Amino acid sequence: MLLGLALAACDHGSGVPKPPAVAAPAVPRTAAFRVVYRVEDTAGPAKMISTDVIQVGEPWNGLLEHRDGPPPGGAVLSATVQNQRFTFNTSQGSTGFATRRIPGALTQAPSPESLEAAAKVGLVERSGDATVAGEPCTRWTFKASNEVLARGTADEHTESCLTADGVPLREAITLQGKLVRVAEAVQVDRHPPVTPDTFQSQRDPGKEGNGLLESDQLVEEGPRSGKGIVRVTAPAGFNASRQVTVNRQAGENSAPVGLYIQGFEDGADLVTTEQVTTPGSPPWSADEGQPVDLGAKLLSGRIVYRLGWAEVRVTVDDSTSVRVSASRPALAVALAKTLRKG
Numbered sequence: 368m369l370l371g372l373a374l375a376a377c378d379h380g381s382g383v384p385k386p387p388a389v390a391a392p393a394v395p396r397t398a399a400f401r402v403v404y405r406v407e408d409t410a411g412p413a414k415m416i417s418t419d420v421i422q423v424g425e426p427w428n429g430l431l432e433h434r435d436g437p438p439p440g441g442a443v444l445s446a447t448v449q450n451q452r453f454t455f456n457t458s459q460g461s462t463g464f465a466t467r468r469i470p471g472a473l474t475q476a477p478s479p480e481s482l483e484a485a486a487k488v489g490l491v492e493r494s495g496d497a498t499v500a501g502e503p504c505t506r507w508t509f510k511a512s513n514e515v516l517a518r519g520t521a522d523e524h525t526e527s528c529l530t531a532d533g534v535p536l537r538e539a540i541t542l543q544g545k546l547v548r549v550a551e552a553v554q555v556d557r558h559p560p561v562t563p564d565t566f567q568s569q570r571d572p573g574k575e576g577n578g579l580l581e582s583d584q585l586v587e588e589g590p591r592s593g594k595g596i597v598r599v600t601a602p603a604g605f606n607a608s609r610q611v612t613v614n615r616q617a618g619e620n621s622a623p624v625g626l627y628i629q630g631f632e633d634g635a636d637l638v639t640t641e642q643v644t645t646p647g648s649p650p651w652s653a654d655e656g657q658p659v660d661l662g663a664k665l666l667s668g669r670i671v672y673r674l675g676w677a678e679v680r681v682t683v684d685d686s687t688s689v690r691v692s693a694s695r696p697a698l699a700v701a702l703a704k705t706l707r708k709g
Contacts, residue, residue: 386603387701392480396533396694398425398635401559402552405438410547417444419550421475421535422559426637427451428566429475438553449473450566451609453580465572465579467586470609470630470639471692472676477527477535478694482507485516485672488657492518497528499536500552504528509674512538515655516672527674584615591627593709597642597683600705602698605631605638612644624650631702638693638702649688651680661704668703670696679703 401422408415418440422430429449434440445458449468457463472478485491486507494506508526510519519525522544528537536552563569572580590610601607613626625645631638643649656671659679668681677696681689681703689706693699 384600384705384707386600386605387705388603389695389697389701392695394479394531396425396476396479396635397557399423399557399559399561400534401556402534402536403438403440403554404550405553406548406550408548409545410542422565423473423476424561424566425473425476425635426632427473428561428568429473430566431475448567449475450568453567453570453572455567455570455572462577462579464581466581466583469586469611469613469626469628470637471628472637472639472694474675476694477529477533477674478676479505479529479531479533480695480697481516481672481675481677482529484677484696485509490516490518490672494526497537499528500555502530502534502536502552502555504530504534504536512674514673516674584613587612590629595644595687596627596709597640597687597689598705598707598709599629599631599640599702601631602633602638602701605633605636608632608637622647636693636695636698638691638698640702640706641690641692643688649680649690651678651690653680653682653688656680659700659703661700661706663704665708666704666706670700672696681706684708 404419406417406419416437418434418438420432427450432446433444435442435444442459448455452468453465454468455465482491486493491507491509494508497504497506506526506528508519508524510517510524512525524541526539527535529535534555538550539546540548588611607629609630611628613628614623616623623645627642627644629640656669659668659670661668665684666681668679671678676692676694677699679691679699683689683706691699691703
């Protein structure tokens with residue numbers, strides 16, 4: 368850990384920026400929640416009623432369960448569990464599989480700050496206020512929850528109702544002009560019980576000897592430094608919590624992609640950097656998003672917004688690609704401004 372901190376907070380006398388101070392949000396995001404949803408699926412010829420359960424423990428842990436029947440739900444049909452190092456996927460009647468997880472935001476936890484920032488540049492619409500499960504929430508409308516945020520259309524859009532502290536209470540999806548799915552909270556708990564089994568935090572599937580762990584990418588733990596590694600200065604109060612080198616190949620004829628990823632956390636907040644360490648284009652679009660001023664001649668960047676986080680896609684010294692991600696856009700921008708060539 369001390370070596371990681373030394374890498375993050377380099378000698379300020381060498382021209383590396385001081386740790387940036389980022390103001391706390393007006394309403395802090397809740398660090399944990401568990402929500403039970405009644406789900407109506409009308410995509411097929413007959414309406415189907417089921418139950419979804421989401422549980423989150425920021426910044427690393429997340430759970431999504433699909434259960435049979437209306438709330439509280441019966442048998443678990445499928446589930447995805449995330450902890451700091453692994454993602455587990457199971458389905459009814461199978462042993463499932465696991466993959467190594469790299470540092471990044473939870474997909475189960477929306478970000479009010481990202482939605483608000485996207486609304487300011489016209490990418491999402493603030494559609495009003497509502498009350499769900501006895502709690503007030505803000506309605507946001509956009510194209511899709513699993514893509515970069517963009518404005519929806521009458522034929523294709525998602526409406527999400529989110530509390531000020533980041534709890535998702537309702538999601539309604541419209542495709543081809545038809546409402547096809549509504550998930551609405553019936554129970555909300557901001558202090559859910561957690562055991563080692565909740566997020567599978569004590570499991571190492573690589574040591575279970577049953578082929579559970581799939582190796583779609585090579586992940587090596589540990590900090591790196593030296594020539595070619597971009598220097599990073601974490602925001603004030605943040606500590607380096609995980610650093611990994613990732614090597615992956617999209618297909619048999621695809622060029623391998625190498626990444627060096629660092630995670631810095633402070634309480635429930637996590638900000639990450641992904642540096643491309645192999646030649647060629649980054650595995651993300653360099654043209655997507657809005658231009659962002661990073662305050663340095665050797666830095667150029669664009670910011671894109673997702674439902675749960677913001678990404679600042681940076682080019683350092685016209686040659687090295689780095690993506691900085693955080694649930695709070697201000698955190699991502701503040702860290703992106705500190706990037707310097709190693």
